[in-house]
Amino acid sequence: MKTYTKLNFHKHTFCLWREVSFAEIENLPLSHKSKSGSGYVFTEVGVYRISNHWGRAANCRWRLIANENFKSQQIKVGFANWSDFYPNDETSKLFFIKVDFVLMDVNFYHKLSPDYEPKYVLRNASETAKTIKIIKEILTETPWSKHLQFDDLDKLRRKIVEQLITTEKSFLEIKKLYFLSCHFDEGEIT
Secondary structure: OOOOOOOOOOOOEEEEEEEEOHHHOOOOOOOEEOOOOOEEEEOOOEEEEEEOOOEEEOOEEEEEEOOOOOOOOOOEEEEEEHHHOEEOOOOOOOEEEEEEOOOOEEEEEEOOOOOOOOOOOOEOHHHHHHHHHHHHHHHHOOHHHOOOOOOOHHHHHHHHHHHHHHOOOOHHHHHHHHHHHHOEEOOEEO
């Protein structure tokens, strides 16, 4: 596995940064300031980033795991260990999706992260973004369920989402299967 340092962490990487307080860096000198205005403090174990933009940063996918509701354009400090960086590109199947059904939250992670389990389908960046959009629709809206018969919408949502994150089936294929199973009676489709 590739080793990341202050010399290469900013080139085609994926990283989950953990929000920390400004107090953690108040006595540390700034090591680098990017053209976009982000500040970096390098340490032996990792890097602090002071920034108001997270997500896509040049050719990287850097997400801030915030302590509270995070709004774009707020300046936050994030920290990542050098071991938290993973290779990133647009075409390789590097990402998997996890869903927190309690918080109704969906997000993507890198296949090299400790959270990866073989049950999750790996997708490239574009496929991952499309699937997340569909999952958010399933979790928050109801028109997609119009022609399906069900007793418990939350249970149906969970079953469909689990199929989306653990199989290669499309949303349409999954809906068709549920539609057919709802109309299957004694060997005939009604």
